[in-house]
Amino acid sequence: MDEIAVLGVGMHPWGKWGRNFTEYGVAAARDALTDAGVDYTDVGFVSGAVTVRCGYPGYVAGSIFARALGFTGAQLASSYSACASGATALQVARGQILSGACDVALVVGADTTPKGFLAPHEGRRPDDLDWLRFHLVGASNPVYFGLHARRRMDLYGATTDDFAMVKVKNSRHGAHNPNARFTKEYGLDDVRNSPVVSDPLRLLDICATSDGGAALVVSSMEWARDHGYRDPVRVVGISTVSPTYPDPVIDLPYLAADSLAGSATATIGFKESIGARAYAEAGIGPADVDVAEVYDLSSATELDWYEQLGFCAAGEAERLLRDGDTAIGGRLPVNPSGGLGAFGEAVPAQAIAQVCELVWQLRGTAGARQVEGARVGITVNQGLFGHGSSVIVRR
Amino acid sequence: MQRAQVPAVEGLFTTDGDEPRLIGGRVPGTESYFFPRHLGGADPRVGPIELEEVLLSRRGRVWSYTTSHYPPPPPFVVTSEPYEPITVAAVELEAEKMVVLGQCIAGVGPDDLEVGMEVELTTDILYSDDDHDYLVWKWRPVAAAEPED
Numbered sequence: 001m002d003e004i005a006v007l008g009v010g011m012h013p014w015g016k017w018g019r020n021f022t023e024y025g026v027a028a029a030r031d032a033l034t035d036a037g038v039d040y041t042d043v044g045f046v047s048g049a050v051t052v053r054c055g056y057p058g059y060v061a062g063s064i065f066a067r068a069l070g071f072t073g074a075q076l077a078s079s080y081s082a083c084a085s086g087a088t089a090l091q092v093a094r095g096q097i098l099s100g101a102c103d104v105a106l107v108v109g110a111d112t113t114p115k116g117f118l119a120p121h122e123g124r125r126p127d128d129l130d131w132l133r134f135h136l137v138g139a140s141n142p143v144y145f146g147l148h149a150r151r152r153m154d155l156y157g158a159t160t161d162d163f164a165m166v167k168v169k170n171s172r173h174g175a176h177n178p179n180a181r182f183t184k185e186y187g188l189d190d191v192r193n194s195p196v197v198s199d200p201l202r203l204l205d206i207c208a209t210s211d212g213g214a215a216l217v218v219s220s221m222e223w224a225r226d227h228g229y230r231d232p233v234r235v236v237g238i239s240t241v242s243p244t245y246p247d248p249v250i251d252l253p254y255l256a257a258d259s260l261a262g263s264a265t266a267t268i269g270f271k272e273s274i275g276a277r278a279y280a281e282a283g284i285g286p287a288d289v290d291v292a293e294v295y296d297l298s299s300a301t302e303l304d305w306y307e308q309l310g311f312c313a314a315g316e317a318e319r320l321l322r323d324g325d326t327a328i329g330g331r332l333p334v335n336p337s338g339g340l341g342a343f344g345e346a347v348p349a350q351a352i353a354q355v356c357e358l359v360w361q362l363r364g365t366a367g368a369r370q371v372e373g374a375r376v377g378i379t380v381n382q383g384l385f386g387h388g389s390s391v392i393v394r395r
Numbered sequence: 396m397q398r399a400q401v402p403a404v405e406g407l408f409t410t411d412g413d414e415p416r417l418i419g420g421r422v423p424g425t426e427s428y429f430f431p432r433h434l435g436g437a438d439p440r441v442g443p444i445e446l447e448e449v450l451l452s453r454r455g456r457v458w459s460y461t462t463s464h465y466p467p468p469p470p471f472v473v474t475s476e477p478y479e480p481i482t483v484a485a486v487e488l489e490a491e492k493m494v495v496l497g498q499c500i501a502g503v504g505p506d507d508l509e510v511g512m513e514v515e516l517t518t519d520i521l522y523s524d525d526d527h528d529y530l531v532w533k534w535r536p537v538a539a540a541e542p543e544d
Contacts, residue, residue: 010415092472119468131470136403136531138467138481139494146461147485154459155508199462199505245439246427250458250485250494256435259493262426329434 001281004097005224006393007104007217008036009356014181014212014343018112023279024213024349025061025110026068029093032084032106032215035070041072043217044102047093048078049085049109049348061089061348065108075102083295084240084383086214086351087391091238093218103223109348110213117141118209130253130384137255141297142206143168144252146198149300153200156315158303160200162322166189166299167204167341174338176368179353182342191299205299210344214352216359233362235355237282237392243270253384263282271308274388275380279310282392286310288372289332291361293354295381296339305380306334333371351389354379363394403521403529407431409450410530415518416453417495417532420446427486428491453516454537455488455495460508480504484534486514500535513537 012024012030033040046069048061062076075096079088086109093105115126117140125131133139152158167186174180186204194203224232244267246258253272268276279285286309294309296302303317311332312320320326326334337343337357340350358377360366379388402410407430408417420432422441429435432446466478482499499508500519514534521531 117465117468120470122469124470127434132404132431132434133496134467135472136407137469137483137498138463138471139483139496140463140467142472143461143463143467143483146463147459147483150461150505151459151510196464197463199464201461245436248492248494252498255496256430257494258436259426259428259491261428261490261492262422262438 001223003236004094004218005221005234006359007038007224007232008032009220009359010035010215011179011353012213012358013179014155014346016307017211019055021110021112022064022068024211025065025108028213028215029065029069029106029108032217036217037124038104038217039068043074043104043106045075045093045096045105047089047105047107049089049153049352050078051111051347081387082383082385083347084351084387084389087350087389088237088240089254090391091240094238097220104219107216107218107352109352111346111348112211112379113209116163133253133255141252142198142201145206145298145301148304149201149298152300152303158318161188162318163299164188164202164304165203165321170335170339170341173328173369174342177338177342180338180342181344201298207297207340208344212348212349214349214356216352216355219282231395233393233395234358235391236394237278239274239277239388239390241273241277241388244268244273245384271382274390275309278378278390278392286365288379291336291371291377292334293337293357293379294334296335296341309380314367328369328371336369336371351381355391358393359361362393398523398526398528400528400530403531408532410518414453415516415532416450419449419451421449423447428493430495452488452490454513455486455502457486457508457510457512457514458485458494460484460505460512462505474522484508486534498533500533503536
């Protein structure tokens with residue numbers, strides 16, 4: 001797959017600001033344009049990442065952000081794929097660039113989230129799985145996180161302290177991040193003493209929901225070269241895969257996984273397939289990765305990703321964590337930004353924010369949370385209803 | 396007057412008799428099952444066929460479980476005051492090799508469950524109004540269901 005250049009990155013700090021999401025997206029976009037040194041009028045394509053929770057369908061992300069920045073006639077698109085929206089928006093921008101439809105694209109995502117559990121819109125909708133799982137089973141998002149965490153304990157002997165250690169590690173990372181919402185360094189006892197939300201997971205194991213915005217300015221390699229960008233960070237792989245039937249692992253928002261009764265062989269698991277596609281596009285493997293930003297919806301989810309990205313075999317994630325491999329200074333630091341544990345989830349901005357962090361890391365400008373010598377980074381996340389998301393950048 | 400018992404959502408499970416069953420779909424002539432029948436996806440290896448309706452196994456083994464210590468948000472209906480934590484199990488059905496979610500019956504918590512434990516389907520009241528009890532399927536440990544001597 002051909003590469004594109006990341007010329008600029010920008011973020012609006014995460015928090016619970018309660019303002020219109022457009023404001024965060026515009027601030028992030030202006031930051032990214034300034035960082036890139038690109039004039040907004042040179043942007044030929046605005047790719048917006050959207051969440052339906054922004055309000056109602058009248059909020060069309062691409063045009064909302066483009067109009068707030070000032071309409072220039074640029075072409076627009078809006079992507080909704082839940083938590084994966086940002087990666088999809090980047091994927092669409094890459095397609096525009098590589099097809100020659102534009103030279104420079106702006107990718108923007110932002111959100112304002114309500115307090116507490118994410119929940120479906122009002123009204124009785126028995127044909128909507130997202131409604132059914134709440135109504136019939138009480139299966140909020142943390143229920144699924146708890147199911148997967150408990151499974152790690154029963155299959156691999158993980159302990160609740162292992163989960164807590166992920167939070168402790170990520171809070172140590174996030175303490176140095178000016179864009180993070182939570183910058184307090186937590187100790188094991190803080191996590192142990194926080195209330196149980198979805199057994200075995202406690203409040204500090206589970207990511208909050210936040211407001212925030214993130215943006216990227218990307219271009220063709222030719223445009224970057226012609227305009228004097230030397231050695232820019234490049235996007236070398238993007239995965240937006242869906243699951244492959246039959247996928248026997250239950251995940252949100254479903255009431256049931258696929259049946260294996262009629263299948264002689266199981267296919268690759270969905271989460272494993274997300275990274276696999278990105279690795280294949282980039283022509284690299286897990287051993288080449290220097291730094292990763294993974295979607296730690298819960299602390300236990302982060303451990304799952306170590307295995308699903310091929311950093312270790314199944315059941316060995318806890319050892320990687322305990323050995324300090326995934327802390328800054330370790331062999332393969334994971335979530336140097338602080339991850340969702342330090343940010344909370346601003347759904348359509350999050351996959352873009354992951355890329356922002358890796359760009360800072362690869363440029364060597366991440367300050368106190370710098371991963372020394374990082375040249376290759378991978379992001380991974382998963383959006384509701386089967387949206388994979390992974391981006392590989394290198395320098 | 397006794398309230399009429401009806402499913403909280405039609406078409407997902409049977410409620411007649413002592414042995415409730417989940418209503419699934421199956422590709423005719425195969426062992427590819429789906430739940431719910433109309434929302435459970437499809438097998439891309441077969442053409443555009445109508446899934447036949449099948450009743451799924453009543454028994455399965457616990458794949459994992461969790462307990463919600465905070466009341467789930469609407470459209471879940473909280474019926475106890477104060478809220479009694481609900482326990483949810485993911486259960487791999489015996490014949491279908493398919494993991495299905497459901498609440499566990501009241502009184503069953505994480506200390507009563509382990510991965511691999513055998514459970515069976517039952518129904519219970521999810522919530523009620525003046526005229527109706529609205530039912531849902533729930534999981535019950537098989538050991539707990541054995542009659543006492």
